Amino acid sequence: MKTYMYKALGVLAVILMFTACSVPSITNRSANTHVPAAYHGPQDTTNTARINWKEYFADPYLHALIDSALSNNQELHITLQQLQIYKNDISARKGEYLPSVTLGARSGVEKRARYTPLGAMEATTHIEPGKEMPGMEMPEPLPDFMIGAFATWEVDIWRKLRNAKKAATMEYLASLEGRNFMVTNLVAEIADAYYQLLALDSELAIIQQNIRITRNVLQIVRYQKQATRATELAVKRFEAQLLNIQGLQYDIQQEIIEAENHINFLVGRFPQPVQRSSQDFNNLTPPAVHAGIPAQLLQNRPDIRQAELELEAAKLDVKVARAQFYPSLGITAGVGYQAFNPSYLLRTPESMLYSLAGDLVAPLVNRNAIKAGYRNANARQLQAVIDYEQTILRAYIEVVNQLSAIDNLAQSYDLKQQQVQVLNTSIDISNDLFRSTRADYMEVLMTQRDALESKFQLIELKKRQLTAIVTIYQALGGGWTRQSTQ
Known part of the structure; x- marks a missing residue:
């Protein structure tokens, strides 16, 4: 018996030496997770991403929309079912070992x-009737x-099955981070859509105000025409201006309907009016932003954490593929x-x-499929390394871009606000001069047009400011914390 055991162990050793020496080589590269020490200038570790979205966004109507979306968004529910699938995969992999x-x-x-060997054997042991022996009949x-x-x-000698189970666990944890990343995007998308809707409300109010102003000026022009102080051309130009502004009103109303329905879709409900703040859009104050340090992105950004876990899963998959060469x-x-x-x-x-x-x-010859699977696992690992590095780089650039946008938009908004104030004053001056026939009607039309455009541009700048505030919160990794997703 010992001789047989020694021979078996000897054969096993030969097989192991053959398989171990014939495993193809692979390229292994570690991920580079280095990031700059700061975004620009001296910074502390205070990070806006750690703030709950209910504290970051002060509008109670926006709170209600985000809460409803976190409970009813259909895409989020699909992701939750995918999480359950990954969790079931862990149980299946655990059962394999x-x-x-x-x-x-x-x-x-x-x-x-x-006339077969077994048939002949059974025939020779068949007992004739009347000669049965109890328990011996066939x-x-x-x-x-x-x-x-x-x-x-x-x-599981080579931990192939256990590594497969660990890889499934990493995929599940990565999918959890993917769900957190979806929550971050959902919170940001609803906040941005909400501010877009408020901006449209403000534009509609400006249009309605300009309609009233243009009607008053048109009435004055008609009186002046009756007094032979203005021509029919002036009347027609103001009528055309009024019709143009009225057409803009319906365009904005359609945009409001579409913006509301976009929010309704994110919230997971059929079209209905969206409750929102009536505060003057230009008086909305963006919250203060603290970017912290770039190294915090590795912990705060769910997509970076997801890429890191997917890299760990890919490394384990390489080990599983390598174990296929062994007995x-x-x-x-x-x-x-x-x-x-x-x-x-x-x-x-x-x-x-x-x-x-x-x-x-143990595989001996014709191992092309095993080699191909091993090389594919290694290629996927290198893909995961590059994706991890790319995700870190993209996150850093997004934060830098938004920090710069916040600063530049603040300066631009201040200048545009001054321009609007000047043009508002110009409207009053031009109307007074026109009533006293000291200004041409074209000057009035041009002044009104410039004022309308500048007001729209001011709203656009405010909207871009708020979008930047939303995007920087998203870029820093805010909105997914446990208390905010419950």
Whole structure:
């Protein structure tokens, strides 16, 4: 027995040496997670991303919309089901390295052909009628009844199955971060859509105000025409201006409907009016932003954490693929009862059966599929490394861009606000001069047009300011914290 064992161990050693030496080489590269020490200038570790979105966004109507979206958004529910799929994969992988036991029962009947080895053997043991011996009859045809328990187990020598289970766990954790990233995007998208809607409301109010002003000026022009102080051309130009502004009103109303329905879609409900603040849009004050330090992105950004976990899963997949080159040890066992007569089925030990076997199998020739799978796993690992580095770089650039946008938009908004104030004053001056025939009607039209455009531009700048505030919160990784997603 010892000799057989030594021979078996010797054969196993030869197989291991052959398989180990013939594993193809791969390219392995670690991810570069270096980021600059600061975005620009001296900064502290105070980070806006750590603030709950309910504190970051002060509008209670916006709070209600975000809460509703986190509960009812359909895309988010689809992601939650995907999380459950990944979680089930972990259970399936865990079951692969544990013994599998099945219970089974079988019944059947068989008639062997006479001129076959088994048929001839059965014929020689058949007992003629009248000469039966109790318990020795061999019926023809031969029934078969069996009941038993059977087990199979692949011994995880090379941790192939455990690494596969760890890889599935990493994929599940990565999908959790993906869900957090979706929450961040959802919060930002609703906030941005909400501010877009407020901006449209403000534009509609400006249009309606300009309609009233233009109507008043048109009335003055008509009076002046009756007094021969203005021509029909002036009347027609102001009428055309009024019609143009009225057309803009309906365009904005349509945009408001579409903006409301976009929010309704994100919230997961059918079209309905969106409750919102009536505060003057230009008086909205953006919250203060603290970017912290770039290194905090590695912990705050869910997409970076997701890429990191996917890289860890890819590394484990390479180990699993490498283990395919090594021998696998499988153990099978069974115990039960089998008889050709149901009355003999549970007789012990006559009807009892059992088995125990071990299989050691290693790939020897034609291993192209295993090599290809190994190289593919390595390629996916390199992809994950590059994706991880790219995600870090993209996150850093997004933060830098938005910090710059916040500063530049603030300066631009101040200048545009001064321009609007000047043009508002110019409207009053031009109207007074026109009433006293000291200004041409074209000057009035041009002044009104410039004032309208500047007011629209001011609203656009305010909207871009608020969008930048939303985007920087998203870029820093805010909006997904546990208390904000419950």
